[in-house]
Amino acid sequence: xxxGSGQPGSAAEGGGPPAPQRVLxxxxxxxxxxxxxQRRHFMxxxxxxxxxxxxxxxxxKRRKEREALGDKAPPKAIPKTIENQRVYDETTVxxxxxxxxxxxxxxxxxxYFNRQTxxxxxxxxxxxxRGRTVRFCEQLSTxxxxxxxxxxxxxxxxxxxxxxxxxxxxxxxxxxEDRNIPNGxxxxxLPDGPTAHFRMSSVRLRKEIKRKxxxxxxxxxxxxxxxxxxxxxxxxxxxxxxLFPHDxxxxxxxxxxxxxxxxxxxxRFHRYIFKSEKKVGxxxxxxxxxxxxxxxxxxxxxSKFGEYEWxxxxxxxxxxxxxxxx
Amino acid sequence: SPQxxxxxxxxxxxxxxxxxxxxxxxxxxxxxxxxxxxxxSCPLANSQYATVREExxxxxxYMKTIERAPFPRRLWERVLLSKNxxxxxxxxxxxxxxxxxxxxxxxxxxxxxxxxxxIRIRKLTLKRQRKLVPLRRKIERREKRREEKALVAAQLDxxxxxxxxxxxxxxxxxxxxxxxxxxxxxxxQQQDVESESESDAEKEEDEDVDKREFVEAxxxxxxxxxxxxxxxxxxxxxxxxxxxxxxxxxxxxxxxxPLKGPGRRKRxxxxxxxxxxxxxxxxxx
Numbered sequence: 001x002x003x004g005s006g007q008p009g010s011a012a013e014g015g016g017p018p019a020p021q022r023v024l025x026x027x028x029x030x031x032x033x034x035x036x037x038q039r040r041h042f043m044x045x046x047x048x049x050x051x052x053x054x055x056x057x058x059x060x061k062r063r064k065e066r067e068a069l070g071d072k073a074p075p076k077a078i079p080k081t082i083e084n085q086r087v088y089d090e091t092t093v094x095x096x097x098x099x100x101x102x103x104x105x106x107x108x109x110x111x112y113f114n115r116q117t118x119x120x121x122x123x124x125x126x127x128x129x130r131g132r133t134v135r136f137c138e139q140l141s142t143x144x145x146x147x148x149x150x151x152x153x154x155x156x157x158x159x160x161x162x163x164x165x166x167x168x169x170x171x172x173x174x175x176x177e178d179r180n181i182p183n184g185x186x187x188x189x190l191p192d193g194p195t196a197h198f199r200m201s202s203v204r205l206r207k208e209i210k211r212k213x214x215x216x217x218x219x220x221x222x223x224x225x226x227x228x229x230x231x232x233x234x235x236x237x238x239x240x241x242x243l244f245p246h247d248x249x250x251x252x253x254x255x256x257x258x259x260x261x262x263x264x265x266x267x268r269f270h271r272y273i274f275k276s277e278k279k280v281g282x283x284x285x286x287x288x289x290x291x292x293x294x295x296x297x298x299x300x301x302x303s304k305f306g307e308y309e310w311x312x313x314x315x316x317x318x319x320x321x322x323x324x325x326x
Numbered sequence: 327s328p329q330x331x332x333x334x335x336x337x338x339x340x341x342x343x344x345x346x347x348x349x350x351x352x353x354x355x356x357x358x359x360x361x362x363x364x365x366x367s368c369p370l371a372n373s374q375y376a377t378v379r380e381e382x383x384x385x386x387x388y389m390k391t392i393e394r395a396p397f398p399r400r401l402w403e404r405v406l407l408s409k410n411x412x413x414x415x416x417x418x419x420x421x422x423x424x425x426x427x428x429x430x431x432x433x434x435x436x437x438x439x440x441x442x443x444x445i446r447i448r449k450l451t452l453k454r455q456r457k458l459v460p461l462r463r464k465i466e467r468r469e470k471r472r473e474e475k476a477l478v479a480a481q482l483d484x485x486x487x488x489x490x491x492x493x494x495x496x497x498x499x500x501x502x503x504x505x506x507x508x509x510x511x512x513x514x515q516q517q518d519v520e521s522e523s524e525s526d527a528e529k530e531e532d533e534d535v536d537k538r539e540f541v542e543a544x545x546x547x548x549x550x551x552x553x554x555x556x557x558x559x560x561x562x563x564x565x566x567x568x569x570x571x572x573x574x575x576x577x578x579x580x581x582x583x584p585l586k587g588p589g590r591r592k593r594x595x596x597x598x599x600x601x602x603x604x605x606x607x608x609x610x611x
Contacts, residue, residue, distance in 0.1 A: 082479065127454075156454060201473060224489050250499050255490065261480040264473050268482060272490055274503055280490050282483060290473055314465070 082262065087323040091231040100231070104238065108193040112170070112242040119243055121147035121171045122164055125182075127154055132205070133177040139206055139287045140173070142216050143256060143269050144243055147173075157301050165190055171243055172301075175200070185291060188301050189239060194309065195301045196239060198265075198291040205287055213271055213285035219252020220245045221269070227260040232310055233326040236265075236293060256286075263324045265291040293326060332371035336363065341370075357388060357402065359432045366428055376422055376429050378407070378437040385414065385440055387421055387433065411441060 031047055034040040066073040078084070093100050104110070111117045121144050123137050129152070141147040157174065164172055169190055176184030182203055188195040206215075223244050228237035240258050253273060259266045269286030297306040310325075317325065335341040343355040344363050351363035357377045360367045369375050373392040378385055387405040394401050405421055407414040415434055422430045494503065 127456075154453060201470075222493075224486060226485055226489070250502055255486065257482070257486050257489075259480055259482055259485060262472065262476040264476045266477065266480060266482060268486070270486060272486075274490075274494060277494065277503075278491070280487050280494075282486055282490075290477075292469070292473075 082322060085322050087320060089230050089323075089325070092229050093231055093234050100234070104234075107235070107238075108189055108191075109238045109242050112246075113238075115246055117170055119146060119171060119245060120169045121173060121243060122169045123147055123149045123173045123175070124152045124160075125174065126176045127152060129175075129177050130180040132180055133175060133182045135205055136182050136203060136287060137175060140175075143221070143286050145218065145220050145245055161188070161190070161300050182289075186301065187239060187243075189242065190300065192299050194235070194239065195297045195299070195306070196236060197294045197297075199294055201290050201292070203287065203289045206285065209284055209288065211284040213283045216254060216269065216271075216286050217252055219249040219254055220247065221252065221254035221256045222248040222250070224255055224257040224259070226257065228258075228326060230326060232293075232296065233260060236296070236326065254285075255282075260326050263292060263326050265293070265326070267291065328371045328373050332365055332368060336365065336368050336371050343370075357390075359429065359436060367432075374425065374429075376425065376433055378418070378433050378440060380440045380444065383444055384409075385437060387418055389421065407437070411438075414441075 031040060031043045034043060104113075112119065121141075123141055123144075125133050125137060129137070137149045141149050152174075161172065172186075172188040172190055174186040174188075175182045176186065178184075183200055185198040185200045186195065187198070221244065223241055225237040225241060228234055237258070237260075244256065253271055255270050255272055257266070257268045257270070259268070266288075267290070268284060268288050270282040270284050272280055272282045274280050293310075294312050295308055296310040297303075297308050299306055312325075317323070336344075341353075341363075343353050343358075345352040345354060352361060353363040353368065355369050356379070357369040357375070358367055359369075359375070359377050365371065369377070369390070373390070373395055375390045377388045379388060380386070385407045387407055389403045389405070390401055391403075394403075405417070407417050414437060418433055418437060419430070422433060493499065
């Protein structure tokens, strides 16, 4: 069988113009040219084992060399991660950038950050919410202080927005539901602020989290915003920050985290305790979910005539695995 | 004849409009009045037949009579019914006068149902409709996978803990948390630095003082023997005192470490001599 499989290989090589430089001793064959599936599979496994052995041997050799060199050994190579290899985004915010600071002083969140407005949030759902969504809304309202849940009775968003503004609400959250699970979140800053539409996934209610902590109390939580580097990320981060009251009550020891990783925003709500000055323990309470930004629109919700600042276009934006936008 | 048609198509042989299910037979014919496959509902097997159908929101009454059976093109006669519900019912009655009761009744029933669903359509189009967006399976799977990987890469707990500890270090929490060790260590480290510089300065000063004292002692030898003795001893003691001060400061800087052996040994010496010494030292100065 070895000879038989050797023949097609050598025939392939002999078939070309006889080039004496390219003759291989002994005549090899590639595993993929064997017609018999069982045999091919067997040869492939054998080849794989051989590769593995070689790799192991190379590793050992390298380790020995490193030990032999001792201090003079070259430093260990840093492994490549997706975050390391991320395509540099030109809109990354530099902390000292004046233009960004100026923009932020004059954008829609300036009144919040100047302490002129107090956040008041309205949470609602799409039509006919089912039990899971309703419970999620309730839990969300315990996380966000000064928030109210209202049942949506088939009202159009464009009609309720002026009413909300009249009643001094600063933010509107609409949780879209499909087939009994919440799957979308629309966050609109009210006095003509930007509207962000997210896709929401892996929602866990409080009872589904393995933590056994008590309910979140009424204290204002702290906010942690991680990894919002680009301009877009910055504005989304400010949007999240404006949901919470300015002064967190540290006695409550609660913290809400929005962590951005590879364009997915993970939301967690914890209670922390400092066991010593080098060690802190955290206990998860409250719902958790992940968000992925779909679009950011300049004014309040207006899908037809609104001016979109950013829309996720799959064909253009998902081409590279190392490029992230937030 | 209709009976023959029913015997062949309806009951026994194949009818292309017939759909059989476990419990019932349905008829797919568009002119069928009830939708079921029955002897009385089959439009093929009844030479006199009528239906109500709607087109673009208007209802029509279709009638088939035996006189037009050989003319398939003119077979179905169409009558537009009025938009008014009661008037339309009267029109049906007018047109189907002397027709079998079954067909009249079923026509009116069908007409009622059609008007009801037309009303519903009109109401629904005024409300917001759910836009169904088709999911692409490959993309959904891809997103899900990426989310899982991102979650693993995020190491959320570690990140949160790190952030909280940093905030503690930067004193955002103010005085709520007392961690004396930490603050003490810091303060002591600072003191270490200061005390080293102090001890250097002290050493320099001491040297100057020593020098001065030597000078003074030389001068005072002539004046007072007692003073000279005291001054000599004072110089020695002051040296010891300086050493002791340094040692004490060092021990202080090491904070919680208890005063070690030599420190302890020095203590009794120091206390006694210190007390004796200060008064003459101040006097001499």
